[in-house]
Amino acid sequence: MDRNSQTNTGKYAADISSIREAQLRIDAFIHKTPVLTSETLNSISGRKLFFKCECFQKGGAFKCRGACNAIFSLDDDQAAKGVVTHSSGNHAAALALAAKLRGIPAYIVVPKNAPKCKVENVKRYGGQVTWSEPTMNSRESVAAKVVQETGAVLIHPYNDGRIISGQGTVALELLEQAPQIDTIIVPISGGGLISGVALAAKAINPSIRILAAEPQGANDAAQSKTAGEIITLPETNTIADGLRAFLGNLTWPVVRDLVDDVITVEDKEIVEAMKLCYEILKVAVEPSGAIGLAAVLSDSFRTNPKWKDCSNVGIVLSGGNVDLTVLWDSLRL
């Protein structure tokens, strides 16, 4: 079953129907993650903040939602040969976990610079690791070789309607848990999460604002929005290892049309936000996971009159897989 067999018939790779369908499909396999609030952080930010804690999701990140939706969308014959992907971490672990739940093999191509804890997650869930060089070319060519050898289905980390639909379930839950939310801030990388969230949230509440949070050192989405077309970068430079990918042809149209703005932040703001998550919220987030809080605290957001009336802000803490040594080294900066 490919994405066309889902109920989505609209102009984007997913829609509210395919997202609701995904919610039913993955319900038994994922955690409904809690929403935390903190009066201290409300006071610091001058807004009411609602933290959707996807760091507590299975595998430590929201990625399990899309991976389960993709894998449980496969028909039995396709599934039997297994799945393959290339990923620096959270999607890899999520795909391994979802494959384990379905009882099929997962072949994971991992770039050599992936965080150790994320590779350990892949192995913990029984994923079969093949190493590649860190470049996208190497990742893709090694993955193609695995597909050829095994007949496994390639599941792209974000440029896939089933993945986008699965990630969109974050917004269904969040708006049920905190219906007063008028703005959602979502980390942006390849755009799978924010596409799903935007499609779901704007279908439920057309006036809700969807803002992307992006590292300055990997600001392809901000550049793409300005240019009106997909821009990729020759290299990226950010502590947020989960936010180094570029938009794809399925996520770009959603980001172009439904994401109200991209807020770019410096790595030092990400680190400061991680520290606040740790010290105030008591939640372990990875750099990519903390970027939404960094955005809401950034000068560019605070001083922009467009966002003055963003009073009830949902922030997706997207993941919590961080090596303790990395955390420590960054907090000492």
Add this chain to the structure above:
Amino acid sequence: MDRNSQTNTGKYAADISSIREAQLRIDAFIHKTPVLTSETLNSISGRKLFFKCECFQKGGAFKCRGACNAIFSLDDDQAAKGVVTHSSGNHAAALALAAKLRGIPAYIVVPKNAPKCKVENVKRYGGQVTWSEPTMNSRESVAAKVVQETGAVLIHPYNDGRIISGQGTVALELLEQAPQIDTIIVPISGGGLISGVALAAKAINPSIRILAAEPQGANDAAQSKTAGEIITLPETNTIADGLRAFLGNLTWPVVRDLVDDVITVEDKEIVEAMKLCYEILKVAVEPSGAIGLAAVLSDSFRTNPKWKDCSNVGIVLSGGNVDLTVLWDSLRL
């Protein structure tokens, strides 16, 4: 209003009625904290574990429950003069927070060796700090002086029926959130939390097991249970700064009668459990908060045939206030 004016008329300083009354009294002021589960930790422990995340409670620890119950039990005349306590941290911050909510002054006597982040919490909530030496004698005499000078009401951190009743609301919530629980493991120090939990949980389900988790270097509760009377220690030596107090005359009878066993663990087991909380659960806990997980993973618990059929185990992650440098130094051990 002192504790006798509550509905409790039983043999202990609190009972299920005073605990339910506390729940109504504090409902508007506290967080209903989530219960997290992890299949990875289930697999490591060989049980189903339910983590009651009091580290996400206001002030970063369960202490806010008892403090709110005590402060909102005071009549207006008593309250107007404020409250005073001596505490190394979480009770101090909680009392300052609860006093702030009621709009009354809080005078907090803090021993000089209290963790920095806990003292910062006291100040954040507007508590007026007076320093004492680390000894109990100094803490008590400085507090007595403050009482004399201000007329404020002394609110003991644990040896108080209102405090015990407030802490017992943890168990009311937990058994509503995960009714299948057959065992609850609770950190023990002065015994306020475990007394409240035991009184509530055994009233709801008389066959539930209540186990205390205690550091080897502050094992007064284990020694007291063996001796059949309160034992205090000349000194304590544990990383768990929240677990260095001794049982009081109101908590001891409950611990003696209703706590099924005390599991003692080494500091290195506490540190290992903190690491698991951080890396697997993505929750920042302080050493005292992680001790329940340390207990369920300890050899003495695993190999004891008495606990073989503890299948669904509630673990109270009691608090999350830890200095990042302390966390790091302990994890490097």
